Amino acid sequence: MNEQPQASAKAFLIEIDEESAGQRIDNFLFTRLKGVPKSHVYRILRKGEVRVNGGRCQAQRRLDSGDVVRVPPLRVAERDEAEIPESQVRQRLEGRILHEDEDFLVVNKPAGMAVHGGSGLSYGVIEGLRAIRPQAKFLELVHRLDRETSGCLLIAKKRSALRHLHELFRADHQVKKVYLALLCGVWARKMLLVDAPLKKNILQSGERMVKVAKDGKPAQTEFRRLRKFAQATLVEANLFTGRTHQIRVHALSMGHAIACDERYGDEAQNQAFRRLGLKRLFLHASELAFAHPRDNKPFHVQAPLDAELQDFLDSLPVETKAPT
Numbered sequence: 001m002n003e004q005p006q007a008s009a010k011a012f013l014i015e016i017d018e019e020s021a022g023q024r025i026d027n028f029l030f031t032r033l034k035g036v037p038k039s040h041v042y043r044i045l046r047k048g049e050v051r052v053n054g055g056r057c058q059a060q061r062r063l064d065s066g067d068v069v070r071v072p073p074l075r076v077a078e079r080d081e082a083e084i085p086e087s088q089v090r091q092r093l094e095g096r097i098l099h100e101d102e103d104f105l106v107v108n109k110p111a112g113m114a115v116h117g118g119s120g121l122s123y124g125v126i127e128g129l130r131a132i133r134p135q136a137k138f139l140e141l142v143h144r145l146d147r148e149t150s151g152c153l154l155i156a157k158k159r160s161a162l163r164h165l166h167e168l169f170r171a172d173h174q175v176k177k178v179y180l181a182l183l184c185g186v187w188a189r190k191m192l193l194v195d196a197p198l199k200k201n202i203l204q205s206g207e208r209m210v211k212v213a214k215d216g217k218p219a220q221t222e223f224r225r226l227r228k229f230a231q232a233t234l235v236e237a238n239l240f241t242g243r244t245h246q247i248r249v250h251a252l253s254m255g256h257a258i259a260c261d262e263r264y265g266d267e268a269q270n271q272a273f274r275r276l277g278l279k280r281l282f283l284h285a286s287e288l289a290f291a292h293p294r295d296n297k298p299f300h301v302q303a304p305l306d307a308e309l310q311d312f313l314d315s316l317p318v319e320t321k322a323p324t
Helices: 025-032 038-046 086-096 125-132 159-170 246-253 267-276 307-315
Strands: 012-015 068-071 097-100 104-109 150-156 176-184 191-195 198-202 208-212 220-228 232-239 283-291 298-302
Touching: 025 038, 025 068, 086 097, 086 104, 086 125, 097 298, 104 125, 125 150, 150 159, 159 283, 176 246, 198 246, 208 246, 220 246, 232 246
Parallel strands: 150 283
Antiparallel strands: 012 068, 097 104, 104 150, 176 232, 176 283, 191 220, 198 208, 220 232, 283 298
């Protein structure tokens, strides 16, 4: 497949090969049209300017090998490309790679680092990895984590692996996703399956907010208590679906927001945790497990808690039982 420039004064055609087959047309265009805003990609799709085999298509259309995609003329305003501080990125990411093989790698994403650039951010994990590994022909996110969340992040190194892993993530119970979270207050339950649909709303400010709603998308999270403290509870959250902010909103629906959640938590509680030394959202993607795309054998990886979270846990007073 011939690579095309980010902007072109003329329409151009792209023939889909086996490696790109199975992708949604919008995701395919995001990858091929670097520097073109996603809003513009969706606009040319809605207006019918993108054609597949001569016909109009919707954003969710999946491509087949041999399809011919027509991309209309594109003009992207020239701007200085933000330089990625390679030495800083290398120091921040290279030592956090948990697993790597021919098909994918797993990085223990640092908290505070977005998975990709945009919305005022010049770069994220994926751009950083591409910068420190210029020899890599293909690096793409398989899934996403919130900027404030740390832990297991899966990056595909081949188009075929990306397609296979996307299929696993879309299917029910094919990927085990386990998180560690610290809840505000003492949670009395030992285990609870929260089955509550979630609906995403975009505020006027552009901020995404999610709430439990009957007309939302199905969402299930299993919470299991690991340890009780005097004013908090450490839990394991097992995701059965992958909705935006799912754990954070389901935890809130139980009456126990995640500690230092600036979006869904209580400010007074957050301030109390900050005074105790917690400086970030206590949410960590601790485990991933799935069938390896190459040989279908079980694959499992764990990301240890960052030292700042482990040290904070070690400093918390434990729950004391009242004398009988």
